[in-house]
Amino acid sequence: MEESKGMFEPINRRTLHWEIVRQFQEKIISRQFNVGDKLPTERDIAAELNVNRATVREALKKMEVLGLIEIRHGNGIYVKDYLESGNLELFKEIIYMKDVVQIDVLRNILDIRKIIVPVMAGLAAENRTGEELAELQHIIEDEQMPMLEKDLNVHHLIARASRNLFYLFILNFFNQVFRDYGYLYFEVPENRERSKQFHNDILDAITRKDKSLAGKITADVLQYTEDAIYSYYRAVYGNEGGYS
Template sequence: MATLTFARPLTRSKLSEEIENILLKGIITGELRAGEKLPAERDLAHELDVNRSTVRAGLSKLESLDLIEIRHGDGVYVKDFRESGNLELIRAMVRIDEQQRDSIIATLLEFRTIIGPQMASLAAVNRTDEHLANLEEVIKDKELSVLEKDIKVHHIIALASANTLYLFLLNFFNKFMTEFGHLYFDCPKNRERSVRFHEDIYQALRKQDAGKAAKIMGDVMKYSEDVVIANLQNVKKPRR
């Protein structure tokens, strides 16, 4: 049976999301400047030819991203996303501005190289037998692709580190991996490298050897960083 791995789930956008994206783009590109006051919801609704509820739904999302400030009785104001922007905004920026995609991914990978060893070290110390069992189960699971395994392995390590911050940072990375991981895992050599990593890190965690865990993590992070960055440069579209 054909697998259709190439077919991404289609995203039929909701109207409110279109509103969100219109304003989002305006803010990121700077057309809507920080401090500027947006038209009233009723006016926006009329201009964009949608209902006020729909506008409000879109604005609500932008407020969650800390890109605007909605003041009851006053109005809606654009914030300076350089001061208030959070990590979720990075994903939105990649969606809007494809120009920046490559450099952002490279930055992410560098960052992972910095914090990965720290997280692995913590995990080696704090891991429970249950974490170890879960890890073994994932590694041996024949149903999973290497990419899926890799994401789960990292997730278990983050859980084992018993550090909420690392866990949520990793979730952020994983959302990118799900989207762009193929850049790395399409190559059999890289898949082999990951399988080896999974086994090695498992042993390090089993022995609770923090130093070894950190080194193993650091090495594989550096390796993947180099590979992906090289890939990005290869497929980079030429700019005049």
């Protein structure tokens, strides 16, 4: 009731270990802790944060998986170079550290996406089974499903049909980000319409097993969404977050 931002307080009721991770993450990424630094012992951290050691350990476990630290039994806890050992989960954390996705990081993601996805769509057209085709059709024809959900599912099915497990896991990254921010895109009727067209076109290409067509169609829609996103950014934030 003391908040001024809005009616409800943005839920800070996170778990304790979550909060601990956030603090260390912040300090490590901002280089307040340097690579190779030895962190205080679990006992000292617990004492300083005024929490229990078990809670600290849970936080440390998570940070270890993220590639932020290395835990050595009987020795200590050391800060790793997250630019060398960090993984996509950490990258996601970095993205979400700010309230808004920074335009330059978003650009990074879209650049990679534009390179991979069309090729994978081509492979999907080539390798898809009849079952997968039916499934794709089923998704696309579902009138109930929100367009965002539908689009995520289409891409997921393409990933599966591409037979490239590695791509599937990379796509999960894309989808997790887009699931959080995609509503902004799909709020615009024109964009929804464009995606609907894409779904129909890609269904056609995949039905006919037309590899290059699938690739082209996908490249086109990605270019469209990219342009839409950038123009959205320009409209909302101006050019400040612009090209680095």
